[in-house]
Amino acid sequence: MDILIQTIGDIINADLGSPLAAFIALLLVSLAILGFMSLTAGGLSFIERRVAGRMQSRIGPNRVGPQGILQFMADGLKCAQKEDLIPDGADRLLFKLAPVLCFIGVFGTFAVLPWGNGFFASELNVGLLYLMSVTSLVVIGMLMAGWSSNNKWSLLGGMRSAAQMVSYEIPVALSLLPVILLCGSLSFKELIGAQGAMPWDWNILNSPFTFISFFIFFLAALAEGNRTPFDIPEGESELVAGYCTEYSGLRFVFFFFAEWANLYVIGAVAAAVFLGGGHLPFGLESDIVSLLVFFAKSFFMVFIIIWLRWTLPRFRVDQMMTLCWKTLIPLSFVMLFGQAITLLIYHELTFLQSIVSLVLFAICVLVGVKFVSRVLVNIKEQKYKMMHTLTGS
Amino acid sequence: MYLDFASIAIFLVLGFAFVLIGLAVTGLIRPHRPSRLKSQTYECGEKPEGPGRVQFNLRFYLIAFLFVIFDVEIVFIYPVAAVFKDFIASGHGLLAFAEIAIFVGILLVAMLYAWRMGALRWMNDLSVSLKEKAS
Structure with a gap:
């Protein structure tokens, strides 16, 4: 996709003088971005359900296509075939x-x-x-x-x-x-x-x-x-x-x-x-x-x-x-x-900014390290507990 | 510059067209068999009772009012914020800061007033809390 954008960008820069060429280039750019948006929205709906499955110890969609990656297309097709109802008294x-x-x-x-x-x-x-x-x-x-x-x-x-x-x-x-x-x-x-x-x-x-x-x-x-x-x-x-x-x-x-x-x-x-x-x-x-x-x-x-x-x-x-x-x-x-x-x-005081930024960065790193270590400890404890329940001791 | 605005116009028109074309194309494959039962509105499977557009709470109106005030403020303060750095560079930083402070300050006083009068309270009955304040 980025190659497409690059070429179209070149066209825009090259042909600014001609309104028609600029219009076509802009149209192509917006179509490309529309395609990106569709894929992102569909892909995210799939990723969200798979992540949810992982976090809740279940599987999530895995039937349509490899690892269920085409699930969003199946959903879209299904919805496209549904009757378009407008209720009574609606504006x-x-x-x-x-x-x-x-x-x-x-x-x-x-x-x-x-x-x-x-x-x-x-x-x-x-x-x-x-x-x-x-x-x-x-x-x-x-x-x-x-x-x-x-x-x-x-x-x-x-x-x-x-x-x-x-x-x-x-x-x-x-x-x-x-x-x-x-x-x-x-x-x-x-x-x-x-x-x-x-x-x-x-x-x-x-x-x-x-x-x-x-x-x-x-x-x-x-x-x-x-x-x-x-x-x-x-x-x-x-x-x-x-x-x-x-x-x-x-x-x-x-x-x-x-x-x-x-x-x-x-x-x-x-x-x-x-x-x-x-x-x-x-x-x-x-x-x-x-x-x-x-x-x-x-x-x-x-x-x-x-x-x-x-x-x-x-x-x-x-x-x-x-x-x-x-x-x-x-x-x-x-x-x-x-x-x-x-x-x-x-x-x-120009030097103050770098000091403040570095201090904030250090705080972020510390919090990150703390978070990772907590996660590791939790995983260890869970494993330990599970082993004990399994062996009954 | 004009090209940037043209690009946005194309985006908006394309968005509009995409929805319409999508609906038109899928119109070819979807059924269309309306019936009286199907077009009833949903009320948990019961027959709809009375009109669908019921009275709603006044607090939504208040929220909308507050929103409009703040949104207009934001529209005005964005351009000022964008040139604040130039003011600092030319040595008039404190002046610009004072102007922003006065402008925002007036709004903050208004917000405090709304807060005191209970306009931001979601749960309580509004008329009661207004009467309490008045008495």
Whole structure:
């Protein structure tokens, strides 16, 4: 895929003068990214189920294709053959428009996402602002789906999702502010360019404030993407299926398509804004290598999100709103002011920044070592226990 | 620059077209046999009772209001944050910081007010908590 992007990128640069050539090149780029998005969303739905199986000591899908990797295609085909029902008394136009808006809201973000350090479908200078605003379409789609279905479950589910998503959009936007202050730009290209290859040159380790901002961003993005522990809109036991109760067939698929693609968007934004993009130290960097590094970072974040889903129980709806309005939003304002003051201090005392970054890096390494050693001890203890139960001593 | 915006327009149109084409194509292979029972809305297998669009709680409205206020603030503060570094470089860092602080401060006061009035409380009956504050 990266070779395709490279060639098309060359075409764009070569033929800027001719509008038709530029249009065709852009169309090809967007089609390629649409294909990538489809594969990612489908692949993630498969990976998530396999990871879930592994974590819960069961198998997961393993029948369709090698290791069940074609399961998502079978699911898609099955849903495509289902009858497309529109309930009585539904607002037919809004009912049909809702999945489209959810889909566009996520697909639109792929326009500004970086692909490594070298390639951008659109080097928009207000990239982050665009990303924040186009995701809002998802909220409108959910509200539309909930309202138009003429169903009580849908209405309540839609209202809850909308309340959750608009609330958590604020901490997401605010927690990106310290990084914008730091890099002085809203474009992904410059945000990545402002960071270095080594971990202590990444935005996340610049100061304690960006460090905490990263975690606020991650938590709030989880909630905005309706992921566990914040997946109240899909609280099956309370709301049946929430806003998509009345949807069937392909329209239903588009909602979940968007949701899984959104996982990758969260990972990619975290990787680009906080985790240093696709930079690689020791002069190993090229456009294709940086693409691979970037993918590795993004999919690592996605793996953590999946991991969290099978580890943590669900929040209660009031706890979730309290966490957002009374903890995350005030905290992210503190981070904003903190980072602004830090920048003023760094400007006077330049050496301070490297010291702070190195100290933060050391703390991260220590926590990582502690985590690994804990895991190893746990595994040892489990083995020991199992041996004793098996032998009966 | 214009090419970047054109690219985004193409993305949005393509997203729209993808859903429509997908639905049109699969329309060829899926059945279409509507019946009165099938088009009933789902209410746990019972006959739907009353209209589907029931009254919902006022707190959703309040949340929406608060959201709009904060979102507008974010739209304004993003560009300011992007040029903050230039202000520091030109020696006017404290001035820019003070301006951001005043702008955000006004909003924070409003948020504190909403907090005090119980607008952020999810569980309690809103009318009761407002009356408590008033008396």
